[in-house]
Amino acid sequence: MAPKVLISDKLSNAAIQIFKDRGIEVDFRPELGKDKEALAEIIGNYDGLAIRSATKVTAKLLEGAKNLKVIGRAGIGVDNVDKDACSQHGIILMNTPFGNRITTAEHAIAMMFAVARQIPEASASTHAGKWEKSKFMGVELTAKTLGVIGAGNIGSIVCDRAKGLKMKVIAFDPFLSQDAADKMGVEKVELDELLKRADFITLHVPLTDATRNILSRENLEKTKKGVRIVNCARGGLVDEEALADLLKSGHIAGAALDVFAVEPATENVLFNLPNVVCTPHLGASTTEAQENVALQVAEQMSNYLLDGAVENALNLPSMTAEEAKVMGPWVKLAEYLGSFVGQMTDEPIKAINITYDGITSKMNLKALECAVIAGVMKKVNPDVNMVSAPVIAKDRGIQISKTTQDKSGVFDGYIKVTVVTDKRERAVAGTCFADGKPRFIQIKGINVDAEVGPHMLYTTNKDVPGIIGKLGTLLGENKVNLANFTLGRAAQGGEAIAIAYLDAPLPEAAKTALEATGLFHQVKPLEFAVA
Structure with missing residues (x-):
């Protein structure tokens, strides 16, 4: 469909x-x-x-x-x-x-010109039939210092355009490396330095807890006298009351705002103040x-x-269409591994540790991590997926950690998932073969080769003769057909495991019969969402 x-x-x-x-x-x-x-x-x-x-x-x-x-x-x-x-x-x-970064950057530059030359007020005055040539004395942008708060997608374009206007550009951005600043041709500074030196300040950051009121009253008071403020990013970045007070006092010479703390802004403390340019959130408004x-x-x-390609997602790691094609089987494997340990674990999980070996260590690890967590958490909530699982895990206080390593075995790459509870650790590893089919390759440190199916049976027992025959006989008596079967052991006469791929879910009667033999330490039916 x-x-x-x-x-x-x-x-x-x-x-x-x-x-x-x-x-x-x-x-x-x-x-x-x-x-x-x-x-x-x-x-x-x-x-x-x-x-x-x-x-x-x-x-x-x-x-x-x-x-x-x-x-x-x-x-x-x-x-x-x-x-x-x-x-x-x-x-x-x-x-x-x-899609709209150039448009928004251009609007910021336009607003900077508008407030520098008082264009809106001069236009309104002229339309009113006045000819107040001496009233509107502006300033040049050339040779002025522009302070850019946030030098990302949009801020970097503003920096480039401002350099074309022969402005001196300084930038505050905690995520801007010195190498990147050098390539952009801007001076990387701390916020206090920017506030002290800038003739114009323009904001290009999202509204977060860290950036809310980044131009607070305290910071606005630190600015150079005669500064002009431009905000085409988000309302809430500037303390509007403080900005109005400092405009009235003459400390700030002008402001140009396209965004406001409350929108639609039908009234605002900044409206009708001299040399304040306001537009109704037009940053992205071009054809x-x-x-x-x-x-x-x-x-x-x-x-x-x-x-299955994930691009520009805000709550899931991005994965291009090409990545999705290559990683698809590995993402499914990661979910199966998480599901295996999740179904095998009855106690509260304290931590999930993930090891990426060989080629998997070079993949999109965040996407694989989300798939593992989704698999683990399906036992708690069957409707969980890669988006919701990390949220549920975080709410439960589960610690997530990862390790990457170069190829360490016969496989080009594998993923190992370990869950930690107060009582024990439980681990399973898997890989993807050339046919794209995920396989379990190690359980509890015991090597196996198990194809993943929708209905599986996992058993543990002491390595003694007759176990396989008894298992097969009891499954046959309960009309359970085996599609695939693998076993392994830690050492001769030690602990052994078997994992079977069944054609249908294991009937409760078959589980009871296996447990009644006293031969099996553990009999665990497993279900996997195999397409």
Whole structure:
């Protein structure tokens, strides 16, 4: 059955056609973005939801989104989406961070010119029939110092454009390396240094706990007298009350804002102050940007629903379509390994340790880790997936650790998963053969070669004659057919294990019969979600 996508905001016809061309059923209902009750009534029918900013994706809405797998936001900001609720419900949240970065950067530069030359006020005055040539004395950008807070996707473009304007560019960004700053041709500084030196300050960071009110009253007071502030990033980065006070005092010469703490901003303490330029969140509002993000979100959602590729996800490691093809079997293996130890463990799990050997150590480890955790947590919650599993594990206080190592055995690569409880550690390792089929290769330190099937049986016993015959006889008597069978032992006469691939789930009567022999220390039916 073809996946179904709902578009609840305005998206271009070209984006809609992308879904159709990829064989995805699509419903274009832009009126639903402002009708939460109507949206809630039908959201359960869809695998994907494509939105802009009008649709509010709340935890309550997602309670009814039983089939929803992915939400695609055409744009950068996801303030209108409850990200934590998406993760808890196992829904991937994607955005399109690159489609409007040039447009937003250009708007910041335009706002800088506007506040430097008081263009909006001069325009309004001229339209009013006044000719106040001497009133609007501006400043040049050339040779001025621009302080850029956040030198990422958009900030880096602003830096480049500002250098073209012959400005001196300094940047504060904790994630900016010295090498990257050198290549950009900007001076990397700490925040206090930027505040002290900059003639213009422009912000290009997301709104997080770390960046909220980054231009607080205290920091605004540290700025150079006559500074001009530009914010085309997110409302809440600047203390608006403090900014208004410092504008009135003359310490800050001007401000240009495209974003506000409360939007839509129909009233604000900054409105109608001299030399304050305000626009209604227009950073991404160009024809080119709107088309780019619409096309990008359609491609990303299609790639995920059809091929499993994860691009620009905010709550799951990204994995390109090419990576998905190569890693697909390994992701399934990681989930099977987690599921094996999860099903075998009855006590509360304290930690999950993952070892990546050989070729697996060079793969997308975060994606493999999420798959392992999903497998482990399925015993707790059968509906868990790679998105929701890390959230559940974190809530339960489970510690996750990983080790990478060069090829250490006969296999090109393998993954080993160990769970730790108060009573014991339990480990299983696996690999993928050339046919792409995952195999269990080691259980409890004992080497095996077991193909993974949907219905399996795991047993442990002392290595003595007659065990295999008894196992086969009792399974036959209970009409259980073996598809595959493997066994191994630690040493002759020591502990031995067997793992069987069954054609159907093990009947309770067969389990009881095996346990009644007294020959088996453990008889454990296992189920795996094998497609």
